[in-house]
Amino acid sequence: xxxxxxxxxxxxxxxxxxxxxxxxxxxxxxxxxxxxxxxxxxxxxxxxxxxxxxxxxxxxxxxxxxxxxxxxxxxxxxxxxxxxxxxxxxxxxxxxxxxxxxxxxxxxxxxxxxxxxxxxxxxxxxxxxxxxxxxxxxxxxxxxxxxxxxxxxxxxxxxxxxxxxxxxxxxxxxxxxxxxxxxxxxxxxxxxxxxxxxxxxxxxxxxxxxxxxxxxxxxxxxxxxx
Amino acid sequence: xxxxxxxxxxxxxxxxxxxxxxxxxxxxxxxxxxxxxxxxxxxxxxxxxxxxxxxxxxxxxxxxxxxxxxxxxxxxxxxxxxxxxxxxxxxxxxxxxxxxxxxxxxxxxxxxxxxxxxxxxxxxxxxxxxxxxxxxxxxxxxxxxxxxxxxxxxxxxxxxxxxxxxxxxxxxxxxxxxxxxxxxxxxxxxxxxxxxxxxxxxxxxxxxxxxxxxxxxxxxxxxxxx
DNA sequence: GTCGTCAGAATTGTCGACAGCATAGAAGAC
DNA sequence: GTCTTCTATGCTGTCGACAATTCTGACGAC
Numbered sequence: 001x002x003x004x005x006x007x008x009x010x011x012x013x014x015x016x017x018x019x020x021x022x023x024x025x026x027x028x029x030x031x032x033x034x035x036x037x038x039x040x041x042x043x044x045x046x047x048x049x050x051x052x053x054x055x056x057x058x059x060x061x062x063x064x065x066x067x068x069x070x071x072x073x074x075x076x077x078x079x080x081x082x083x084x085x086x087x088x089x090x091x092x093x094x095x096x097x098x099x100x101x102x103x104x105x106x107x108x109x110x111x112x113x114x115x116x117x118x119x120x121x122x123x124x125x126x127x128x129x130x131x132x133x134x135x136x137x138x139x140x141x142x143x144x145x146x147x148x149x150x151x152x153x154x155x156x157x158x159x160x161x162x163x164x165x166x167x168x169x170x171x172x173x174x175x176x177x178x179x180x181x182x183x184x185x186x187x188x189x190x191x192x193x194x195x196x197x198x199x200x201x202x203x204x205x206x207x208x209x210x211x212x213x214x215x216x217x218x219x220x221x222x223x224x225x226x
Numbered sequence: 227x228x229x230x231x232x233x234x235x236x237x238x239x240x241x242x243x244x245x246x247x248x249x250x251x252x253x254x255x256x257x258x259x260x261x262x263x264x265x266x267x268x269x270x271x272x273x274x275x276x277x278x279x280x281x282x283x284x285x286x287x288x289x290x291x292x293x294x295x296x297x298x299x300x301x302x303x304x305x306x307x308x309x310x311x312x313x314x315x316x317x318x319x320x321x322x323x324x325x326x327x328x329x330x331x332x333x334x335x336x337x338x339x340x341x342x343x344x345x346x347x348x349x350x351x352x353x354x355x356x357x358x359x360x361x362x363x364x365x366x367x368x369x370x371x372x373x374x375x376x377x378x379x380x381x382x383x384x385x386x387x388x389x390x391x392x393x394x395x396x397x398x399x400x401x402x403x404x405x406x407x408x409x410x411x412x413x414x415x416x417x418x419x420x421x422x423x424x425x426x427x428x429x430x431x432x433x434x435x436x437x438x439x440x441x442x443x444x445x446x447x448x449x450x451x452x
Numbered sequence: 453g454t455c456g457t458c459a460g461a462a463t464t465g466t467c468g469a470c471a472g473c474a475t476a477g478a479a480g481a482c
Numbered sequence: 483g484t485c486t487t488c489t490a491t492g493c494t495g496t497c498g499a500c501a502a503t504t505c506t507g508a509c510g511a512c
Contacts, residue, residue, distance in 0.1 A: 007290055008293070009290075010290070045271075049274065049275075049278060050273065050276035051325065052275055052279055053278055053281065053282075055282060056279075056281060056282030062234070063234075064233055065233070077371070077372070079370075080370045080371055081372050082322065083319070083368075083370055083372075083373065084314070084370060084372045084373040084376065085316070086317065087313045087314050087318075088310070088313050088314070089311070089318030090313070090317075091309070091312065091313030091316075092313075095309065107281070141311075144283075144305075144306045144309055144310060145303070145306055146303070146306040146307050146310045146380070147306065147309065147310040147313065150310065150376050154372070176369065192387040224227065
């Protein structure tokens with residue numbers, strides 16, 4: 001999905017990330033390096049390196065002398081992440097409208113209008129991807145690398161919940177249709193309106209994710225593994 | 227400053243961080259693992275681990291197969307960081323005023339009023355510390371862990387410039403006095419005013435830091451090492 | 453003079469091993 | 483029966499070595 005380089009560390013990174021993201025490890029549980037190394041048939045070194053990088057993504061935590069732990073997830077953390085995300089995205093919108101010329105905004109609006117049309121009726125994953133890409137694309141208009149990096153990081157930590165398809169058919173990606181209104185507000189340089197729409201949109205998304213977290217946690221603790 | 231555990235990795239982490247933060251390595255230059263290992267008289271493993279953690283702090287970058295590199299610094303990066311910081315801090319203020327009761331705000335105001343009074347006439351480092359601590363304390367009122375984490379990260383990436391005392395006596399920490407007005411606005415729950423003051427304050431700070439970056443870069447490239 | 457090619461050197465990527473610490477479980481005191 | 487102490491096990495922290503890759507500089511073709 002990201003970079004599919006051939007190196008062993010990357011393999012470890014991707015495998016671990018996917019497993020962490022879908023809570024293949026129990027929240028808060030300790031990750032046994034040797035065990036993981038054996039499972040992925042590689043040495044402990046690349047595992048350790050991958051785990052260190054996953055700290056940055058907020059997917060694992062680390063305690064000196066004790067090792068790495070699968071991150072815990074709670075609805076309050078989801079709240080925090082969405083609140084932070086709103087701060088950054090609304091800032092990005094304000095900055096973008098202040099900095100971009102009309103042609104850029106118009107081109108942005110056209111591009112994403114088309115992409116939304118093309119994705120109509122796609123799978124869940126495709127819609128989630130589209131949603132993420134749209135918000136990142138919007139934020140990228142402001143041309144601020146550090147803000148974008150933090151937003152990507154936040155996405156990573158929320159994403160997994162959106163991907164778990166607990167009961168196929170039950171779920172939908174809410175609010176994709178709301179993007180159209182947001183795009184309009186942007187094109188008309190209506191900052192206040194755009195930010196208001198963003199707030200609504202993110203609130204809805206947050207509600208959805210919160211609900212899923214609860215369901216997911218119940219699920220995880222139901223089929224006790226070890 | 228952070229955690230001063232006895233482990234080797236921590237030693238490596240701190241040493242490297244300090245060196246990176248003061249640009250003991252040349253911006254953009256490749257970091258030779260073996261060389262560093264020899265200098266710090268330890269093996270490459272802990273060095274590598276420390277470097278991986280420093281990626282998260284934005285102090286080094288990494289390219290597969292090529293190694294670790296000292297981050298580059300530019301005035302545009304400073305702009306980005308300050309803009310992002312404004313997004314987060316203004317969000318924190320809005321959230322804090324919405325969530326906190328009067329007693330909490332009052333206690334916050336008193337505490338920081340006193341601390342500012344106590345720090346009057348302190349050294350440069352002390353003032354920088356005070357400034358950072360105040361802004362973090364303010365943001366902490368909102369009680370959002372993820373936002374606070376990102377703010378701390380941003381501080382880290384800006385801090386070094388503020389610490390380099392190129393020509394003793396020339397510099398001052400601007401705008402500490404402006405905190406008083408900000409505290410007042412907070413106590414009176416005047417969100418708009420508080421955010422306006424914050425914007426001014428950060429703009430001033432950013433100007434100061436930008437200037438220093440240029441001076442620092444000139445300095446670094448002046449005494450060419452290798 | 454410039455570009456492409458090709459060894460040689462240097463550096464990163466990965467491994468297995470051992471030392472030291474943390475944890476868990478058994479044995480004993482009260 | 484509960485708490486403490488001690489021991490044994492398992493795990494992390496660190497190391498040195500080798501394999502694989504990238505970089506450097508020289509040589510030769512055009």
